[in-house]
Amino acid sequence: xxxxxxxxxxxxxxxxxxxxxxxxxxxxxxxxxxxxxxxxxxxxxxxxxxxxxxxxxxxxxxxxxxxxxxxxxxxxxxxxxxxxxxxxxxxxxxxxxxxxxxxxxxxxxxxxxxxxxxxxxxxxxxxxxxxxxxxxxxxxxxxxxxxxxxxxxxxxxxxxxxxxxxxxxxxxxxxxxxxxxxxxxxxxxxxxxxxxxxxxxxxxxxxxxxxxxxxxxxxxxxxxxxxxxxxxxxxxxxxxxxxxxxxxxxxxxxxxxxxxxxxxxxxxxxxxxxxxxxxxxxxxxxxxxxxxxxxxxxxxxxxxxxxxxxxxxxxxxxxxxxxxxxxxxx
Amino acid sequence: xxxxxxxxxxxxxxxxxxxxxxxxxxxxxxxxxxxxxxxxxxxxxxxxxxxxxxxxxxxxxxxxxxxxxxxxxxxxxxxxxxxxxxxxxxxxxxxxxxxxxxxxxxxxxxxxxxxxxxxxxxxxxxxxxxxxxxxxxxxxxxxxxxxxxxxxxxxxxxxxxxxxxxxxxxxxxxxxxxxxxxxxxxxxxxxxxxxxxxxxxxx
Numbered sequence: 001x002x003x004x005x006x007x008x009x010x011x012x013x014x015x016x017x018x019x020x021x022x023x024x025x026x027x028x029x030x031x032x033x034x035x036x037x038x039x040x041x042x043x044x045x046x047x048x049x050x051x052x053x054x055x056x057x058x059x060x061x062x063x064x065x066x067x068x069x070x071x072x073x074x075x076x077x078x079x080x081x082x083x084x085x086x087x088x089x090x091x092x093x094x095x096x097x098x099x100x101x102x103x104x105x106x107x108x109x110x111x112x113x114x115x116x117x118x119x120x121x122x123x124x125x126x127x128x129x130x131x132x133x134x135x136x137x138x139x140x141x142x143x144x145x146x147x148x149x150x151x152x153x154x155x156x157x158x159x160x161x162x163x164x165x166x167x168x169x170x171x172x173x174x175x176x177x178x179x180x181x182x183x184x185x186x187x188x189x190x191x192x193x194x195x196x197x198x199x200x201x202x203x204x205x206x207x208x209x210x211x212x213x214x215x216x217x218x219x220x221x222x223x224x225x226x227x228x229x230x231x232x233x234x235x236x237x238x239x240x241x242x243x244x245x246x247x248x249x250x251x252x253x254x255x256x257x258x259x260x261x262x263x264x265x266x267x268x269x270x271x272x273x274x275x276x277x278x279x280x281x282x283x284x285x286x287x288x289x290x291x292x293x294x295x296x297x298x299x300x301x302x303x304x305x306x307x308x309x310x311x312x313x314x315x316x317x318x319x320x321x322x323x324x325x326x327x328x329x330x
Numbered sequence: 331x332x333x334x335x336x337x338x339x340x341x342x343x344x345x346x347x348x349x350x351x352x353x354x355x356x357x358x359x360x361x362x363x364x365x366x367x368x369x370x371x372x373x374x375x376x377x378x379x380x381x382x383x384x385x386x387x388x389x390x391x392x393x394x395x396x397x398x399x400x401x402x403x404x405x406x407x408x409x410x411x412x413x414x415x416x417x418x419x420x421x422x423x424x425x426x427x428x429x430x431x432x433x434x435x436x437x438x439x440x441x442x443x444x445x446x447x448x449x450x451x452x453x454x455x456x457x458x459x460x461x462x463x464x465x466x467x468x469x470x471x472x473x474x475x476x477x478x479x480x481x482x483x484x485x486x487x488x489x490x491x492x493x494x495x496x497x498x499x500x501x502x503x504x505x506x507x508x509x510x511x512x513x514x515x516x517x518x519x520x521x522x523x524x525x526x527x528x529x530x531x532x533x
Contacts, residue, residue, distance in 0.1 A: 027440070030443070100423065106438065
């Protein structure tokens with residue numbers, strides 16, 4: 001690991017001042033940052049420990065208008081919160097099916113959303129070609145071992161998949177992200193937080209240097225209770241998704257008033273499947289309409305040999321999730 | 331190179347091995363060759379951090395490089411080698427310790443971030459000569475072979491029970507998935523945890 005200056009801050013103003021310094025990184029749980037610093041992938045010169053801000057930005061509140069999740073709440077806190085489990089099961093499940101108990105105790109929600117891809121060429125600096133790690137260096141994954149990588153939202157520069165689960169649930173539920181930064185406070189839609197790779201995959205989010213995520217607001221809706229997270233993976237536990245679906249449905253009998261769909265494991269960023277949602281609107285939710293929605297969700301998918309199976313796996317994952325959600329309502 | 335301070339007296343095999351490992355680390359690392367052309371900043375004049383750690387109920391003062399993980403501080407500075415370095419990437423659970431009673435991975439925890447918070451390692455689990463019920467259960471159920479993952483397994487298992495995640499074998503398997511055992515002692519680990527859980531709930 002390269003040397004860095006460690007700074008412990010005790011409030012938000014201190015954090016923002018320190019975070020605005022050149023090549024600074026905020027440190028919460030450390031499960032991404034410390035890991036990637038050891039691997040020499042991330043090389044901050046200043047590490048700003050924001051864990052003391054947990055008192056102000058680690059709270060979880062549920063009310064009539066929705067759910068608020070402080071960015072420094074830990075994954076395990078949110079997964080175990082009674083209101084989250086009862087009223088937002090897709091969020092609780094996305095967290096509990098992720099990582100290990102130890103990591104869920106450490107990792108903050110803000111850090112979880114910002115976790116880096118598990119693309120092996122990004123994580124291993126002995127590979128020279130990685131546009132995400134070294135802009136303009138090429139992509140070793142497109143012609144390489146890409147079984148786990150993305151089929152949606154890819155570009156000719158990068159097919160690294162977004163590996164997280166929680167942000168996929170947030171995308172399905174239309175959450176917003178509270179951000180504090182040198183430019184003041186702002187709120188962005190979760191779908192606008194992560195960027196598509198395009199020609200600049202090293203630019204991963206819409207965050208500016210020094211920006212700090214302080215929390216996530218999830219609007220209430222009749223669909224949040226009828227929601228679930230289905231995760232398909234190589235191992236039964238402690239494994240990233242090959243394909244996952246976050247599904248929330250509001251049904252009138254069997255007819256879909258509104259469906260909210262997020263996809264994980266298959267895309268370059270937390271993915272909201274708008275076309276699939278539109279395909280279900282006003283239709284009875286059954287195997288045929290679920291299949292049609294899944295076809296719409298993966299319309300335009302691009303695969304590269306090793307990950308070709310993920311297109312059909314992703315469709316079937318979504319079909320099963322939708323049918324399970326329709327059974328919840330009944 | 332820092333001398334290893336063992337809790338016991340006299341020279342030890344581990345101290346000798348630690349010295350050899352330190353010497354080996356001065357050799358160039360082939361995997362980093364892609365960046366070999368970039369000079370690394372000198373580290374000797376970097377500020378060290380004066381930290382107060384609370385390990386197994388004892389206050390410990392250390393002067394550490396900011397890069398030091400809790401795992402390295404425990405093993406190399408404090409001589410507490412119960413927490414094991416398996417993968418050093420947060421994937422195996424051999425380094426599991428309890429902080430504020432919560433199980434975490436010491437390999438991904440910077441020592442600087444745990445100032446003043448109580449850390450429990452496997453060395454601090456027993457009460458004097460009386461083993462913790464989970465330690466006794468691991469012995470009674472023969473829940474290990476080589477033993478390398480065992481300290482992490484036991485601390486993780488204690489937390490698993492305290493969290494209320496040990497009511498069925500299936501729940502134990504799910505909530506112990508962060509601790510890998512390459513000997514494959516899982517069936518006995520699950521039965522040991524089940525046995526200890528009922529004793530821990532009674533006490």
